[in-house]
Amino acid sequence: MLTGSVRRQVRQAVPAWIILVAIILLSSLFSSSFRTIGNIRNFVTQSVVLALVAIAQANVLFIGGIDMSVSSVISISTIFVALFSYDSTLGLVGSIALALAVGALTGLVNGIGVVRFRIPAMIITISTQAFLKGVALILMPSSGGRVNIAFSSFMRNRVGIFTYAAIITFILYVIFYVMYHYTTFGRRMYAVGNSPLYAAQSGVPVERTTVITYVVSGLVAAFAGIVLSTRISTGNPLVGDSYAMDSVAAAVVGGVSMNGGVGSVVGALAGAVIMTLINNVINQFGISPYYQYITKGLVLVLSLLIFQLRRRRSV
Amino acid sequence: MQQGRVIVEGRNLVRKFNDNVVLNNVSITCREGEAIALVGENGAGKTTLMNIISGGLKPTSGQIFVDGEEVKFSSSLHARSLGIAFVHQELSLLDEMTVGENIMMSIEPRKGIFLRQKEIHSKAEVILRDIGFDIDVNRMAGDLTPAERQIVEIAKAYSSSPRLMIFDEPTSSLNQAESERLFAFISRIKAQGVSVIMISHRMDDIFATCDTAFVLKDGEFVFSSPVADTTSDELISKMVGREFKTAYPPRGTYDSGRIRISLRNVCVGDAVRDVSLDVPEGRIIGIGGLEGQGQRELCRALFGIERFSSGDYLIDGQTVRITSPHSAIRQSIAFVPDDRKAEGLVLPLSVEENISTLVLDKVSRFGVISRSRLDDEVAQGIQELNIKVQDPQQLVMYLSGGNQQKVVFSKWIKTDPKILYLHEPTRGVDVQSKLEIYSLVRSLAEKGVSVVLFTSDMLELIGLSDEIYVMYEGRISGHLKGDDATEEKLMRFSAGVNELDKEAVEC
Numbered sequence: 001m002l003t004g005s006v007r008r009q010v011r012q013a014v015p016a017w018i019i020l021v022a023i024i025l026l027s028s029l030f031s032s033s034f035r036t037i038g039n040i041r042n043f044v045t046q047s048v049v050l051a052l053v054a055i056a057q058a059n060v061l062f063i064g065g066i067d068m069s070v071s072s073v074i075s076i077s078t079i080f081v082a083l084f085s086y087d088s089t090l091g092l093v094g095s096i097a098l099a100l101a102v103g104a105l106t107g108l109v110n111g112i113g114v115v116r117f118r119i120p121a122m123i124i125t126i127s128t129q130a131f132l133k134g135v136a137l138i139l140m141p142s143s144g145g146r147v148n149i150a151f152s153s154f155m156r157n158r159v160g161i162f163t164y165a166a167i168i169t170f171i172l173y174v175i176f177y178v179m180y181h182y183t184t185f186g187r188r189m190y191a192v193g194n195s196p197l198y199a200a201q202s203g204v205p206v207e208r209t210t211v212i213t214y215v216v217s218g219l220v221a222a223f224a225g226i227v228l229s230t231r232i233s234t235g236n237p238l239v240g241d242s243y244a245m246d247s248v249a250a251a252v253v254g255g256v257s258m259n260g261g262v263g264s265v266v267g268a269l270a271g272a273v274i275m276t277l278i279n280n281v282i283n284q285f286g287i288s289p290y291y292q293y294i295t296k297g298l299v300l301v302l303s304l305l306i307f308q309l310r311r312r313r314s315v
Numbered sequence: 316m317q318q319g320r321v322i323v324e325g326r327n328l329v330r331k332f333n334d335n336v337v338l339n340n341v342s343i344t345c346r347e348g349e350a351i352a353l354v355g356e357n358g359a360g361k362t363t364l365m366n367i368i369s370g371g372l373k374p375t376s377g378q379i380f381v382d383g384e385e386v387k388f389s390s391s392l393h394a395r396s397l398g399i400a401f402v403h404q405e406l407s408l409l410d411e412m413t414v415g416e417n418i419m420m421s422i423e424p425r426k427g428i429f430l431r432q433k434e435i436h437s438k439a440e441v442i443l444r445d446i447g448f449d450i451d452v453n454r455m456a457g458d459l460t461p462a463e464r465q466i467v468e469i470a471k472a473y474s475s476s477p478r479l480m481i482f483d484e485p486t487s488s489l490n491q492a493e494s495e496r497l498f499a500f501i502s503r504i505k506a507q508g509v510s511v512i513m514i515s516h517r518m519d520d521i522f523a524t525c526d527t528a529f530v531l532k533d534g535e536f537v538f539s540s541p542v543a544d545t546t547s548d549e550l551i552s553k554m555v556g557r558e559f560k561t562a563y564p565p566r567g568t569y570d571s572g573r574i575r576i577s578l579r580n581v582c583v584g585d586a587v588r589d590v591s592l593d594v595p596e597g598r599i600i601g602i603g604g605l606e607g608q609g610q611r612e613l614c615r616a617l618f619g620i621e622r623f624s625s626g627d628y629l630i631d632g633q634t635v636r637i638t639s640p641h642s643a644i645r646q647s648i649a650f651v652p653d654d655r656k657a658e659g660l661v662l663p664l665s666v667e668e669n670i671s672t673l674v675l676d677k678v679s680r681f682g683v684i685s686r687s688r689l690d691d692e693v694a695q696g697i698q699e700l701n702i703k704v705q706d707p708q709q710l711v712m713y714l715s716g717g718n719q720q721k722v723v724f725s726k727w728i729k730t731d732p733k734i735l736y737l738h739e740p741t742r743g744v745d746v747q748s749k750l751e752i753y754s755l756v757r758s759l760a761e762k763g764v765s766v767v768l769f770t771s772d773m774l775e776l777i778g779l780s781d782e783i784y785v786m787y788e789g790r791i792s793g794h795l796k797g798d799d800a801t802e803e804k805l806m807r808f809s810a811g812v813n814e815l816d817k818e819a820v821e822c
């Protein structure tokens with residue numbers, strides 16, 4: 001199945017998986033509390049949201065963009081679910097639909113800003129991030145609301161160590177993996193990410209591909225917010241904040257190039273789990289949580305170095 | 316060969332860039348099974364004409380007919396859908412994709428929304444075989460050699476089953492054997508009724524593959540003939556022979572006999588090979604040739620933007636290692652780059668800020684800029700070069716090309732250079748400013764500055780240089796005194812056809 005460029009793209013994920021396995025092995029070796037089934041279960045649950053956002057982020061990184069608005073889309077999604085889902089099934093469906101619609105709309109604005117008005121992706125997505133954050137704070141100035149109990153307990157159901165949320169996330173990974181590597185749309189995304197000019201000359205509809213990609217990212221980010229709301233059971237206008245940077249870090253650690261056109265969602269998954277693991281491990285060893293940031297920073301620099309060196313060697 | 320059915324016809328095509336007419340009333344007819352060689356000097360309008368025919372550029376006026384019906388191309392994609400494919404010279408495949416995926420980009424075989432990877436590669440393989448080359452379709456495009464990339468570009472163009480294929484210098488990165496295979500391919504597609512246009516400066520290529528020669532000069536059609544009825548001498552004489560429209564300053568009198576710069580067998584990768592030359596103090600040395608023969612790499616290596624891969628670079632008899640523009644500037648070297656908007660100027664800044672970039676140390680004390688000294692320096696610079704600005708605070712981006720270029724010169728003159736490297740110094744500059752720049756350059760030389768002028772404008776080369784070196788495929792193919800140079804001689808060296816070098820080198 002790994003034919004042509006797919007093999008090369010998937011291979012980008014290998015270092016991340018090696019690092020991931022190494023962290024798990026070392027932590028299990030040195031921390032007895034880490035290797036308990038409870039902690040592992042806990043940590044799988046913790047990984048889910050970042051893993052979802054990492055799809056959204058990798059998606060736009062593939063076409064050479066970036067999406068900083070994911071954080072606000074997540075926050076506002078938790079608010080919609082917390083405000084409208086509690087009383088009825090209709091409210092639940094409506095709130096989910098509303099969250100997804102806002103996510104898609106944000107993506108549409110980002111995409112159109114990038115292709116029509118030539119605004120750098122970083123700038124337009126920071127703008128929509130700020131705008132949505134304002135809306136979220138007006139709707140719900142501090143954590144509040146209630147999430148439909150049936151819905152949140154459904155998402156928390158388990159098969160083995162995996163919650164339903166984790167299983168849905170995994171299925172999404174499979175779907176996106178297939179889309180990136182085995183469909184014409186995925187091929188167009190990689191072409192756009194590598195060289196928009198050349199893609200256009202080869203007959204790829206660059207603008208449409210770009211806009212759709214941003215919309216898909218918005219949708220996935222909104223879904224991540226919905227899943228997050230079932231974990232925290234409330235809405236929160238700031239709960240998504242850390243995910244913008246963490247998702248970029250997860251994707252990059254997973255071998256997705258920030259220059260576009262290189263990497264695989266397989267790596268983003270490993271990257272997301274690594275970033276979550278860092279928190280978990282630091283907690284398990286009883287180290288001050290402030291070291292989380294230092295460690296995350298170091299891991300990010302280290303993985304960028306690895307990819308730079310690999311690239312230099314291949315040139 | 317005038318009997319084939321007409322596939323594409325351009326009638327009375329005109330293209331202007333602002334007031335600059337680059338293509339004037341040219342008509343061209345491409346027939347089934349006919350190969351046209353499009354020849355002319357740099358800037359004759361060849362590429363412009365081909366861009367118009369292939370939809371990449373809209374004509375200012377004139378008509379294009381495909382199969383006898385008038386069309387207005389909305390894009391190069393539109394032209395491609397009508398069977399016109401342009402194999403560009405700039406090589407730009409997607410490095411992260413395989414050869415097969417590149418060739419089949421946007422015409423991939425698929426099943427629903429899914430790609431058929433196997434079929435993509437097998438079809439690409441067939442296309443490559445048709446062309447006569449055997450490149451592994453599973454290799455990454457990023458790993459290919461320039462020659463292989465060129466072949467893949469051709470395969471990509473051919474994959475859309477074109478009826479008119481346009482090649483821009485297709486053999487420039489191919490070796491002899493590869494070129495011959497390409498020619499065999501061209502003969503085969505001709506036999507199938509495909510029409511071919513080949514831009515080329517290699518006379519051998521033209522005589523090997525083409526049926527008709529089509530000569531452009533200064534954007535105008537000058538000559539067309541069946542290849543069988545003409546000679547390379549005749550073609551060259553048709554290409555050249557422009558009039559000297561500009562007055563050049565008299566040649567230099569400065570002669571100290573000292574050599575300022577010596578290059579001994581310098582190479583820059585494969586682009587520049589074994590170049591040796593001497594630049595005396597106070598002289599203007601011109602480097603000419605067709606575009607892309609290594610001039611760009613040579614001048615950028617001289618200024619430290621690129622590195623020499625081997626050979627010696629001596630200034631005043633001392634070997635120097637110039638590894639960055641910074642170290643070049645410390646050696647009193649100045650460099651006027653060809654792309655002033657990107658490299659020569661900071662467009663959104665003022666004239667003052669641009670002129671003073673390199674002399675801030677001179678006008679400041681303990682790191683604090685002295686306003687009055689800065690103003691004096693800038694005012695002096697503006698006056699010296701007759702730069703037309705209302706105010707030194709005016710932004711450079713709003714100046715004309717000529718005034719912008721004067722700002723670049725002014726910036727460098729402020730550093731009191733001993734050596735001045737000029738790369739296309741008058742590109743996009745109006746006639747008046749051109750004259751001023753020429754006399755400025757000459758007056759600098761008269762003060763002892765050694766000037767090396769890299770230009771593709773042959774008249775400028777002849778008019779300004781005391782000595783001329785011509786580059787062809789990275790090597791020096793000829794060396795002439797400025798007084799002896801004629802366009803015809805230079806063209807011969809440039810096209811690599813001439814073996815008269817021997818006598819000329821002894822100047």
